[in-house]
Structures are given as C-alpha cells and as structure tokens.
Amino acid sequence: MPMDNTSMFDTLLKLPLFQGVSLSCMAETVGRVKFHFIRFDANAEIFRSGDTCSKLTFILSGKVRIAFPADGHLPEVSLTLSAPDVIMPQFLFGRHTHYPCTVTAVSEVSIMQIDKTEYMKLLALDSVFVINILNYLSSNAQKATLYSLHVANASPEALIAFIVYMLTPHNSTDITIHCLAPQYIEILGDNAKPFVNAIHQMQRDGLIVIENDYITIKDRKYFLRIASQSF
Numbered sequence: 001m002p003m004d005n006t007s008m009f010d011t012l013l014k015l016p017l018f019q020g021v022s023l024s025c026m027a028e029t030v031g032r033v034k035f036h037f038i039r040f041d042a043n044a045e046i047f048r049s050g051d052t053c054s055k056l057t058f059i060l061s062g063k064v065r066i067a068f069p070a071d072g073h074l075p076e077v078s079l080t081l082s083a084p085d086v087i088m089p090q091f092l093f094g095r096h097t098h099y100p101c102t103v104t105a106v107s108e109v110s111i112m113q114i115d116k117t118e119y120m121k122l123l124a125l126d127s128v129f130v131i132n133i134l135n136y137l138s139s140n141a142q143k144a145t146l147y148s149l150h151v152a153n154a155s156p157e158a159l160i161a162f163i164v165y166m167l168t169p170h171n172s173t174d175i176t177i178h179c180l181a182p183q184y185i186e187i188l189g190d191n192a193k194p195f196v197n198a199i200h201q202m203q204r205d206g207l208i209v210i211e212n213d214y215i216t217i218k219d220r221k222y223f224l225r226i227a228s229q230s231f
Contacts, residue, residue: 012112014084015058017132025126033122036113040105046087048102053091055113059083062109068101068167076178077167080106085171089133090140092116156198160208161226164217175217180210 009026012018049069060083067078091097123129143166168175185192202208209216
C-alpha cells in the first residue's frame with residue numbers, strides 16, 4: 001500500500017477490531033503479522049455468498065455493496081458499506097464459516113485481509129484485540145437471540161426494524177429490502193395484507209421509499225429505536 005508507516009498506522013487504528021490499540025503495539029503488529037492489500041475496480045466481485053471465510057477483510061478506502069439473498073425466513077436485503085469498516089468477521093470462527101452475502105465493489109476499493117492463522121498471532125499480541133473481537137461477536141450473538149424471541153409477534157414496522165437491526169452494520173447506507181416480492185408475501189400468509197398496508201403507511205409517513213418490490217430505508221436510526229423499544 002503506497003503510504004508511509006505513520007499513514008498506515010493512522011488508517012489501521014480507525015478500523016473496527018483495531019480501535020484502542022496503542023501505536024507501539026501497532027508497530028509490533030505490522031512487523032509480526034502478515035497483511036495483504038488488494039485493490040478492486042468498480043463492480044468487481046470481492047466474494048460471493050457461500051464462499052469460505054478464512055480471512056478478515058477490512059475496507060480501507062471506497063465503498064462496497066453487500067447483498068444477503070432471501071432465505072425463507074428473511075427477505076433479500078442489501079446495503080452499502082464505506083471505509084473504514086470490516087466485512088462479516090463473525091463468520092471467521094464457529095461452525096458456519098461461509099459468507100452469507102455477496103460483496104461487490106461500488107467504486108474502486110482498497111481492502112486489507114488477514115489470514116485466520118495470522119489473526120490468531122495478532123490476538124496474542126494485545127488483549128485489546130481480544131476484547132474488540134469478543135465485543136463484536138457477543139453483540140451479533142445477542143442480536144440473533146433478541147430477534148428470535150421477538151420477531152414472531154412483531155408488528156410490520158417492528159419486523160422491518162428487526163431486519164435493519166440484524167443485518168445492517170453501524171455505518172450502513174442505502175439499505176434496501178425486497179420484502180414485497182411475491183415469494184416473501186406468500187411466506188407471510190394471512191399476515192400479508194396488513195403487512196403491505198403497513199408498508200405503504202410507512203411510505204406515506206416518509207420513513208421508507210417503495211420502488212417496484214423494494215423498500216429503501218430513509219432513516220436507519222429511526223428503525224433501530226423501534227427495534228430497541230420492542231425488546
């Protein structure tokens with residue numbers, strides 16, 4: 001990556017999972033852990049749903065589009081994620097180590113990757129790295145638990161809120177949900193009509209925009225508040 005050590009350290013320290021690490025530790029990390037820097041052109045596929053997650057992938061510059069396919073329980077969801085951020089690190093460990101989404105470069109993108117074995121070395125260097133990943137993994141585990149406990153009886157507004165809460169990282173923008181697709185409406189069964197009516201009311205209230213079968217979230221923070229009030 002064409003930058004001096006100071007610029008590289010500044011960039012790394014802004015990344016999720018690196019925040020709070022000292023400069024001296026970062027200097028040691030760069031000397032002992034292998035980092036891979038890659039550039040992707042706009043529209044290039046970085047990885048696709050089902051690929052094995054064997055590396056941590058960080059966005060250093062540019063934007064990516066993340067698309068989750070519909071799975072029978074949740075509709076298709078997509079979002080834009082900008083640098084600096086990390087892409088789905090919760091799938092590096094555990095029983096299921098395959099990406100649940102396809103990631104494509106929106107613009108020219110620079111990413112940094114760390115192999116799993118190299119990341120284990122990094123965790124041994126400073127407890128801050130351990131705390132950061134534990135907080136990230138715990139937060140995602142708690143989201144899944146809360147979702148499963150509350151989604152069955154959720155109102156349409158709360159259901160959208162739970163989807164936003166579950167699948168969209170903190171810095172997400174341009175969030176779209178394919179929740180009006182015929183196959184998803186069929187899953188809803190008797191709840192389909194009140195769901196669609198509520199969706200159109202949300203559009204009239206200026207909370208979302210409906211285009212074809214997709215809705216676009218206008219205010220992520222609003223739906224996060226709805227999710228928190230529903231727990």
